[in-house]
Amino acid sequence: MTDQGSGPADPERDPHWELVxxxxxxxxxxxxxLVERVLRSVSGVRGRRGAPPIALPSEGGSLSVSETVVVQLxxxxxxEVAEAADGVHVSAVALDDGELxxxxxxxxxxxxxEAAELLRDRVTxxxxxxLGSPPPTVNVHVVDVHPx
Amino acid sequence: MPAEEDSDAGLADRAAAGxxxxxxxxxxRHTPMMYRVALRITGGxxxxxxxxxxxxxxxxxxxxxxxxxxxxxxxxxxxxTNGALALLRRRRPTVSLDDVHPGPxxxxxxxxxxxxxxxxxxxxxxxxxxxVDAVLRAIARLDVSQRVPLVxxxxxxxxxxxxxxxxxxxxxxxxxxxxxxxxxxxxxxxERR
Numbered sequence: 001m002t003d004q005g006s007g008p009a010d011p012e013r014d015p016h017w018e019l020v021x022x023x024x025x026x027x028x029x030x031x032x033x034l035v036e037r038v039l040r041s042v043s044g045v046r047g048r049r050g051a052p053p054i055a056l057p058s059e060g061g062s063l064s065v066s067e068t069v070v071v072q073l074x075x076x077x078x079x080e081v082a083e084a085a086d087g088v089h090v091s092a093v094a095l096d097d098g099e100l101x102x103x104x105x106x107x108x109x110x111x112x113x114e115a116a117e118l119l120r121d122r123v124t125x126x127x128x129x130x131l132g133s134p135p136p137t138v139n140v141h142v143v144d145v146h147p148x
Numbered sequence: 149m150p151a152e153e154d155s156d157a158g159l160a161d162r163a164a165a166g167x168x169x170x171x172x173x174x175x176x177r178h179t180p181m182m183y184r185v186a187l188r189i190t191g192g193x194x195x196x197x198x199x200x201x202x203x204x205x206x207x208x209x210x211x212x213x214x215x216x217x218x219x220x221x222x223x224x225x226x227x228x229t230n231g232a233l234a235l236l237r238r239r240r241p242t243v244s245l246d247d248v249h250p251g252p253x254x255x256x257x258x259x260x261x262x263x264x265x266x267x268x269x270x271x272x273x274x275x276x277x278x279x280v281d282a283v284l285r286a287i288a289r290l291d292v293s294q295r296v297p298l299v300x301x302x303x304x305x306x307x308x309x310x311x312x313x314x315x316x317x318x319x320x321x322x323x324x325x326x327x328x329x330x331x332x333x334x335x336x337x338x339e340r341r
Contacts, residue, residue: 012330038201146194
């Protein structure tokens, strides 16, 4: 194929292609803390080895749910709430000392305190609805502000 | 070269058997690549982080079924690429790809003007950086069916065989897509001169 009948047949021989190679050489920094957030998410979802199930109070007794199920459910709910909120992203969800820890980032311009409150309230409500019992306490931490 | 137990394959085997530390080593080793690919495909850093998070969770869930039919890194390329594509399908269609690699205001049209710069004087390095920004913006504007193979082949340096494996397409089909992508990219770069 030629470019308007005058260019080289092979795009990689075009002089501009050197810029594509330069783009390939450009370093893309990994966001600070991303690896740790991933590890925390994975750790939260796989649960602690041998951890006992969580007992949630319910009418006439208690409901036992594994840590993994609670974290997976919380992660899915938090992601849905964040997507609907626009400008909020959930980085990680983990269960520490019987409480859910939700790590979130917000877009520049979004009020972090309002976003955190919204996430905490909605996640708590939705977990309660899905589990049929009061869920573990939900703590939201806004860990970063991103520009886009 | 890593010892057998520290190779990707060895770590994957141990992780599949329940060794959490082995999986964590894979996460530390491959997250920079996963983020780079997700960023180049989605164009947004926050979205790329989400993709990486989900990709690792997906990899953790799928690991017991991993049979080493491809290398671990190729498998992870596939997981993160599929995650990025899934996000693009869900994305609202109003996001401007011009925001992906913003360059200095008012300079976008001129970044590819003039001779391509190779010498490493400070001034020319700045011009070169702007030219590279323009290339990345042009890649981000490509149709996703062209952008993804181009990112994997030209920016990540995967072989044709690896890209075909990641995208689960035949090599002739991949070559055709890549050729169209390269022609489209060059067309954009020339348009902006």
